[in-house]
Each structure stands twice: as structure tokens, then as C-alpha cells.
Amino acid sequence: MKNKIILVGGAGYIGTVLTNHLLLMGYEVLCLDNLIYDQSECIKSFLKNKNYKFANIDIRNKNDLSECFHENCTVILLAGLVGDPISKKYQIESDEINLEGIFNVINICESKKIKRFVFTSTCSNYGITDNNVRANENHELNPLSLYAKAKVQIEKYLLEKKNFSNLKPTILRFATAFGLSPRMRFDLTVNEFTKDLVLGKELVVYDAHTWRPYCHTVDFARLICQTITIDIDKISFEVFNVGDNSNNFSKKMIVDEVLKYIPNGKVKYLEKGFDKRNYIVDFSKVNLVLGFKASYSVQKGIEEIIAEIKKGTYDFRTENQYGNYNLR
Ligand SMILES: NC(=O)c1ccc[n+]([C@@H]2O[C@H](COP(=O)([O-])OP(=O)(O)OC[C@H]3O[C@@H](n4cnc5c(N)ncnc54)[C@H](O)[C@@H]3O)[C@@H](O)[C@H]2O)c1
Known part of the structure; x- marks a missing residue:
């Protein structure tokens, strides 16, 4: 059992x-x-x-x-x-x-x-x-x-x-993390960048050349x-x-991927944001020991989010309802 x-x-x-x-x-x-x-x-x-x-x-x-x-x-x-x-x-x-x-x-x-x-x-x-x-x-x-x-x-x-x-x-x-969920979060980089550009907002990106891994x-x-x-x-x-070695991305690389679908998207790049994190991660161990390989690329995740937003799944009229913004 x-x-x-x-x-x-x-x-x-x-x-x-x-x-x-x-x-x-x-x-x-x-x-x-x-x-x-x-x-x-x-x-x-x-x-x-x-x-x-x-x-x-x-x-x-x-x-x-x-x-x-x-x-x-x-x-x-x-x-x-x-x-x-x-x-x-x-x-x-x-x-x-x-x-x-x-x-x-x-x-x-x-x-x-x-x-x-x-x-x-x-x-x-x-x-x-x-x-x-x-x-x-x-x-x-x-x-x-x-x-x-x-x-x-x-x-x-x-x-x-x-x-x-x-x-x-x-x-x-x-x-x-990125991607869809029954409890959706649009306060995470890939999801947030995609959402803002699909909705025609100006996306403000701090420290575009900082890296992080995504999954x-x-x-x-x-x-x-x-x-x-x-x-x-x-x-x-x-x-x-x-995670997966192939999903280490800089913020600029994520924006560029989204812009392939939303070519007229507006992006403003600024420096010296409060988030200083910048790290690239090695995922060899999870691959070798557990045989884990990501089935989703960042690109595939972006496509999926764009499609879901265009279907009208989310109601964006109330600010900040999808994510970790305020405790009840
Ligand atoms: N989302 C990411 O990008 C990410 C990245 C790295 C690690 N993680 C880890 O993965 C885990 C899940 O993350 P997530 O994105 O699903 O977060 P989430 O905020 O969506 O989920 C956390 C859950 O914990 C519950 N919770 C909060 N306080 C609680 C309490 N006092 N008692 C009982 N439940 C409580 C919340 O109601 C929520 O359902 C976390 O441990 C997080 O640190 C997430």
C-alpha cells in the first residue's frame, strides 16, 4: 500500500x-x-x-x-x-x-x-x-x-x-518557479514579465543582466x-x-523571449534595484542521481502563459490578486 x-x-x-x-x-x-x-x-x-x-x-x-x-x-x-x-x-x-x-x-x-x-x-x-x-x-x-x-x-x-x-x-x-497552477502566481519573474507585456503594460526591469535558474x-x-x-x-x-542547466536565464533573456511573441511590447531597463541576487546554478546532481531533466523550457512556459491569458482565464481588474502580496 x-x-x-x-x-x-x-x-x-x-x-x-x-x-x-x-x-x-x-x-x-x-x-x-x-x-x-x-x-x-x-x-x-x-x-x-x-x-x-x-x-x-x-x-x-x-x-x-x-x-x-x-x-x-x-x-x-x-x-x-x-x-x-x-x-x-x-x-x-x-x-x-x-x-x-x-x-x-x-x-x-x-x-x-x-x-x-x-x-x-x-x-x-x-x-x-x-x-x-x-x-x-x-x-x-x-x-x-x-x-x-x-x-x-x-x-x-x-x-x-x-x-x-x-x-x-x-x-x-x-x-x-514559472508556469500555470490552480493557485496562480504572477509575482514570479517569467510569469510577471509575460503577463505585463501581454496586457500592454510598460514592463520595468531592474538589473537586466542578473541571472537566475527557472523551473x-x-x-x-x-x-x-x-x-x-x-x-x-x-x-x-x-x-x-x-532545475535544469538549460533554464539558467538573465532577466534580459527572458524579456527577449517574451518579445518574440509581443514584438511591440514596451520595456524600460533600470539599474540598481533592491534585489541584488545574481546566481547561476548547476543541476548535474539531480540529473545524475535522480535522472531528472526538465520537460519545460522557459520558452515553452511563456507560450503556455500567453495562451492562458488570451483565453481570458484571469481577471486582472483587481490589482495584485494572483500572488504573494498581502496576507488575509
Ligand atoms: N515559487 C518559487 O519560485 C519557489 C522557488 C524556490 C523555492 N520554493 C519553495 O517551494 C515551496 C512552495 O512555494 P509556492 O510558490 O507554492 O508558495 P505559495 O506561497 O504559493 O505556497 C505556500 C503555502 O503555504 C501556506 N502557508 C503559509 N503560512 C502558513 C502557515 N502558517 N500554516 C500553514 N500553511 C501556511 C500558504 O497558504 C500557501 O498555500 C516553498 O517552500 C518555497 O519556499 C518556491
């Missing part, structure tokens, strides 16, 4: 795409999420599936959490205040959720003798790298934001448990599904960068 999956933070951008995949694979999914962006719409269709259960749980509340976990389940931890802007805007909540709340989940999983545990971290942990270097998992970490600093702290906490714990964590450092939501979901089935000893206490 397949282990039951507990998706902590499963009602988010990546979590809802992953839920689709897990349900299709026949898993039972329990989603624990406090719907911090008031995004209940995006899980409505799952509620009809007998293999899907939802509990409105805040990871800051230890007592509520404790009742949800039991020994033979697999835990995937996606919850958090995700992104530099939202964690900067809500610094108290960020510490409460991205540190204390995450520690709660880890400690409860440990006390319930859970083994399989996936923690989603971020390639933002690399901060700034030399443009000639692709950061692999052993590269020095240089987190610049509150968000990435918390991720680095949690990674360290988990890795220090080696030889002292029943918990067998795998740490996935995700590239920046599609569906590819993250595929990789996680693979991670939870593989021999646990092959991946426990291992860190993987998740």
Missing part, C-alpha cells in the same frame, strides 16, 4: 500542481494549510476526490499539528511565507512561520517517528555567485533576504540530525513524485538543486 502523503502548505502555487499529480498516481493526500492568501477557490475541485482531505491548520499551532501526523506517512513541507518581498513586508510573521512554524513541523514529525520527509528550500540560498561559476550543492551559501536566511537555518537544522534521528530528510533547493511547476511536481518513491537511503540527508 502506498504511504499517505501529508502536504504541508499544499494549497499554494506548487502544492496544488503537485496535488494533481499525486491524486492521479492514486495517493491519499492530506493537505494542511491555513490559506494565508484566502485562496480556498484553488482547492475546491480537489475536495470532490475521495482521496483528498483538507485541514485548515496553521503550522504555528503545535497542538493542531500534532493530531495530523502518524508514523507511516510521507511529509512534504511546502508551507511558508514564500519570496523575498512578502517576508520583508511581514517580518514578524515571517519569523513565526518560516522558522518557528517549520521547526514545529519537523519536531512533531520526529516525535511521530516519520521517516520520509521532503523540505523545499531555494536556490536563492546562493545569493550572488561569480558569473563564471555554476553553483552546485557544495557552493558556499550567501542568503541575502530574511526568506533565504530562514531556509538556510532550517537546512542546517535538518542536516545536523544525521545519525541522531529517525527522520530521513531530503532537501530540494528549487529554482525560481516549471509541473517539473517540480514530477521531481517530488519521484523523490517519494525512490530508495530512501539514496536520498536521505541529501541536498539537490532542482
Whole structure:
């Protein structure tokens, strides 16, 4: 019998795409999420599936959490205040959720003798790298934001448990996500640039020659599904960068790709934005050990977003409704 999956933070951008995949694979999914962006719409269709259960749980509340976990389940931890802007805007909540709340989940999983545990971290942990270097998992970490600093702290906490714990964590450092999701986010670079240019807005781009790696939501979901089935000893206490070498892009390169579809799009380039991140990442390990190769290029993601916007799927009349802008 397949282990039951507990998706902590499963009602988010990546979590809802992953839920689709897990349900299709026949898993039972329990989603624990406090719907911090008031995004209940995006899980409505799952509620009809007998293999899907939802509990409105805040990871800051230890007592509520404790009742949800039991020994033979697999835990995937996606919850958090995700992104530099939202964690900067809500610094108290960020510490409460991205540190204390995450520690709660880890400690409860440990006390319930859970083994399989996936923690989603971020390639933002690399901060700034030399443009000639692709950061692999052993590269020095240089987190610049509150968000990435918390991720680095949690990674360290988990890795220090080696030889002292029943918990067998795998740490996935995700590239920046793009692509469609039932809980859409247009506050992420590829999605945002595409949306602004399709809607005929002037796109303002700071520091166009800074680099970052990107990865599609569906590819993250595929990789996680693979991670939870593989021999646990092959991946426990291992860190993987998740993405694909071919999807390292500068902001200018992304704009140029979008402009191929929207040739009259207006773009203003400015320098010295507040986001100093600039990193190129090496994804050889995830490719060699897990055989992972992205199925989506950035170009394919852009095409898909343009098509979805043109279909009229999104209502852009209310500013900032698709993304991590304001807590409910
Ligand atoms: N999206 C990206 O570009 C990206 C890049 C690197 C890493 N990641 C990691 O992937 C994971 C998922 O990211 P995402 O883009 O889906 O983010 P998201 O913001 O869409 O999802 C996070 C989810 O956590 C929930 N949540 C927040 N606070 C909570 C609390 N106190 N209790 C319970 N639930 C809470 C939210 O309601 C939301 O459903 C995160 O761990 C993130 O750090 C994402």
C-alpha cells in the first residue's frame, strides 16, 4: 500500500500542481494549510476526490499539528511565507512561520517517528555567485533576504540530525518557479514579465543582466513524485538543486523571449534595484542521481502563459490578486 502523503502548505502555487499529480498516481493526500492568501477557490475541485482531505491548520499551532501526523506517512513541507518581498513586508510573521512554524513541523514529525520527509528550500540560498561559476550543492551559501536566511537555518537544522534521528530528510533547493497552477502566481519573474507585456503594460526591469535558474511547476511536481518513491537511503540527508542547466536565464533573456511573441511590447531597463541576487546554478546532481531533466523550457512556459491569458482565464481588474502580496 502506498504511504499517505501529508502536504504541508499544499494549497499554494506548487502544492496544488503537485496535488494533481499525486491524486492521479492514486495517493491519499492530506493537505494542511491555513490559506494565508484566502485562496480556498484553488482547492475546491480537489475536495470532490475521495482521496483528498483538507485541514485548515496553521503550522504555528503545535497542538493542531500534532493530531495530523502518524508514523507511516510521507511529509512534504511546502508551507511558508514564500519570496523575498512578502517576508520583508511581514517580518514578524515571517519569523513565526518560516522558522518557528517549520521547526514545529519537523519536531512533531520526529516525535511521530516519520521517516520520509521532503523540505523545499531555494536556490536563492546562493545569493550572488561569480558569473563564471555554476553553483552546485557544495557552493558556499550567501542568503541575502530574511526568506533565504530562514531556509538556510532550517537546512542546517535538518542536516545536523544525521545519525541522531529517525527522520530521513531530503532537501530540494528549487529554482525560481514559472508556469500555470490552480493557485496562480504572477509575482514570479517569467510569469510577471509575460503577463505585463501581454496586457500592454510598460514592463520595468531592474538589473537586466542578473541571472537566475527557472523551473516549471509541473517539473517540480514530477521531481517530488519521484523523490517519494525512490530508495530512501539514496536520498536521505541529501541536498539537490532542482532545475535544469538549460533554464539558467538573465532577466534580459527572458524579456527577449517574451518579445518574440509581443514584438511591440514596451520595456524600460533600470539599474540598481533592491534585489541584488545574481546566481547561476548547476543541476548535474539531480540529473545524475535522480535522472531528472526538465520537460519545460522557459520558452515553452511563456507560450503556455500567453495562451492562458488570451483565453481570458484571469481577471486582472483587481490589482495584485494572483500572488504573494498581502496576507488575509
Ligand atoms: N515559487 C518559487 O519560485 C519557489 C522557488 C524556490 C523555492 N520554493 C519553495 O517551494 C515551496 C512552495 O512555494 P509556492 O510558490 O507554492 O508558495 P505559495 O506561497 O504559493 O505556497 C505556500 C503555502 O503555504 C501556506 N502557508 C503559509 N503560512 C502558513 C502557515 N502558517 N500554516 C500553514 N500553511 C501556511 C500558504 O497558504 C500557501 O498555500 C516553498 O517552500 C518555497 O519556499 C518556491
